[in-house]
Amino acid sequence: MTEAATGEAPATAAVLIIGDEILSGRTQDVNTRYIANYLAQIGVDLREARVVPDDEVEIVAALNALRARYSYVFTTGGIGPTHDDITADAVGKAFGVEVVEDPDAIALLSERFTEQELNPARRRMARVPKGAALVRNAASKAPGFWIDNVIVMAGVPVIMQSMMDTVGPLLRSGPPIQVETIEAGAIPEGTYALKLEAIALAHEGVSIGSYPRFSSAGIRNQIVLRSRDAASLDLATRAVRAMLVELAP
Structure with a gap:
């Protein structure tokens, strides 16, 4: 594992969700949202998320593409005890290394299971x-692992979250991403789109997006601003609020 450090450029990341159950709709992916929020708080930019089936060829291809592009790749799913849990083998193939039974992992499992149960x-x-380092978790003795810039975690949310607590302090962190959410109410997006674009262009380093949401009162819009720089975020937020006051009926 790498030591915690603050780099000049923000670290980047991708999430690779592995599992037929996600693609079939049987299981809802809640892990990407959790990882995204976690990384934002420690200043790591999540740039991409993919979902692939329990297919070794698909996993290897996605993993090799993502690990070459981003500082970190977080995978979730496919490290359980059943035949379709093939993530470890796929990661081994992606790195061209053998997959072996780790004695430290056996020791961890022995804390939970009897010899007969194991x-x-x-x-x-x-x-x-x-060559992989184990990623321990407090929720389950079954570990994930970390090899190069790839961090392999469980698909069960509570176990994955515990693994994030283990690896989080070791990631190359930076200034956290700050967020401001402004209610635009019933003002249509088409009414403020051009003005919002001008504000975005005028405030470099601030990401600005408009997001409709549906409620019993009809469509309501939110404008969300994100930046690592508090002063820039404040100026852009003031500009957006002033724009909405100007456009209010």
Whole structure:
């Protein structure tokens, strides 16, 4: 694992969600949102999220593409005890290394399972690519692992969140991303779109987006501003608020 450090340029990240159950709609992905919020708070830019099936070729291709492009790749899913949990093998293939049973992982699992309970299926959760460091978690003894810039975590949200608590302090962090949310109410987006674009162009370093939401009162719009620079964010926020006052009926 890398040591925690503050870099000049913000670290970037991608999330790779692995699992047929996500693509089929049977299971809802809540992990991407959690990871995105976590990374924003420590100043890591989440730039991309992908979902792939439990298919080794698909996992390897996506992983190699993402790890070459971003500072970190976080994967979730596919590290359990069943036959379709193939993430460890796919990661090993992506890095060209053997996947082996890790004695430290076996020791962790032995804290939870008896010798009889630690059957071949459960021992699958101790298999990691050679050279990987274990990612422990307080919710479950079954570890994830970290190899180069790829961090492999469980798909079960409470376990994944515990793993994020383990790796978070070791990531290259930066200034947190600050957010301002402004209610635009019933003012149509088409009414303020050009003015909002001008504000965005005038405030470099501030990301500005408009997002409709639906309620019993009809469509209501929110304008969300994001920046690492508090002063720039404040100036842009003031400009947006002034624009909405000017356009209010």
